[in-house]
Amino acid sequence: MTPNNSDRDNGISMNSINELIGRRIKHAREKLELTQAELSERLGFKDRQTLAAIEAGQRKVTAEELVRAVQVLKVDIDFFTDGFRLIGEGKFSWRAARETTENLLSEFEERAGRWVATYRRLGEIQGVKTTVLRPHLALTERSSFEEAAGAGDALGVEWELGDKPALALERAIETNMGALVLYVDAPKGISGAACQLPGLNTILINRRELEGRRNYDLAHEAFHLLTWEQMPPEHKELTESNHRGKGRHKRVEQLADNFAAALLMPERALGPLWQARDG
Incomplete structure (x- = not known):
């Protein structure tokens, strides 16, 4: 009927x-x-x-x-x-400078939530199918930095990122993770964010950042989406590694750093370059 x-x-x-x-x-x-x-x-x-x-x-x-x-x-x-707003759903984790205030993050999160909700709503209208099943990495806070790096290296092989992973990473994330990647004009001090949202996980990247920073943030936020259930990130993650504090928070970010570095600079690509340098 x-x-x-x-x-x-x-x-x-x-x-x-x-x-x-x-x-x-x-x-x-x-x-x-x-x-x-x-x-x-x-x-x-x-x-x-x-x-x-x-x-x-x-x-x-x-x-x-x-x-x-x-x-x-x-x-x-x-x-x-209003179906074009995220209210009471979606969890954000922001990469931001230490001086970035919670008020600024809150205001920008409201705008970002509208962008994500709009993409989701348009997808619903067009009949785009989504799934709540998402890939994840078998890493925990007890994992070693070597294991995190190994996961990044292995994922690059599985996703066939080649010797220059940064060039293919965005499409690989969208294809293999079913995630939305948005490059946005973010306020100064905000590098990017991961948003866990059933049916439409999202990564936001500040397109005003340098290319190297954008690539790194993309890999870093992918780690958070892939490990969110076992290692939920803080609402605000500091971009300055020397101000991350101690304990669990610092540990998770260090694991993300090692994963991102290995994903973007895999041993399979660096090895031949290093050998050529010695020769």
């Missing part, structure tokens, strides 16, 4: 709309540090279970309830309905 307009809106099912609104209500509630019980009382619900069902996408929100939510949560109506 073909769905009618009440069931679908521009290719989005009613279930998807309910899930979208529910997810964003939950995000706004958590941002205000409200419990479900507290928000339920402010929205005039008789019990917390009603809100729980809404946040889970299992119950439709009426027009009156949505207007009330706008007032209570202090957001505009587009916050709940």
Whole structure:
């Protein structure tokens, strides 16, 4: 049976709309540090279970309830309905200079989220199929730097990147990882980012950076997407290696560095050059 307009809106099912609104209500509630019980009382619900069902996408929100939510949560109506924004979904990890403020990252993340959401929405309209299954590297925080470098070298062979991996890396990431790569005009101090988003993982690269830096950031962020589940990165990763602190955070970034270096400068390419130098 073909769905009618009440069931679908521009290719989005009613279930998807309910899930979208529910997810964003939950995000706004958590941002205000409200419990479900507290928000339920402010929205005039008789019990917390009603809100729980809404946040889970299992119950439709009426027009009156949505207007009330706008007032209570202090957001505009587009916050709940605009499919060209990422709200309550998608996790970003930024490579940025130490002086880059969280306010600047937050503002730019809002813009970047719109770009990613727009690509996803256009893909949905065009019927582009996506999958939540993504390749990953069998590395953990306990892995050695040699193992990280070995993974980078091996991946270059598997992806057939050749002796100049940087030239083929972007296409290989899009083809083999199903990820979106965007070169954007980012504010000074922001080199790039990885965005983990079901169905459309994304890498953002500041196209104003030098070519070598862009290539390195691309390889570095690919590492984070390939290891996100076992080694989730921080929201802000410092580009300056001497300011990364200690412990787990520093360890993950060092593994990413070794992986990126080996992926871009594989032993199979450097070996002959070194031998020719000696000769």
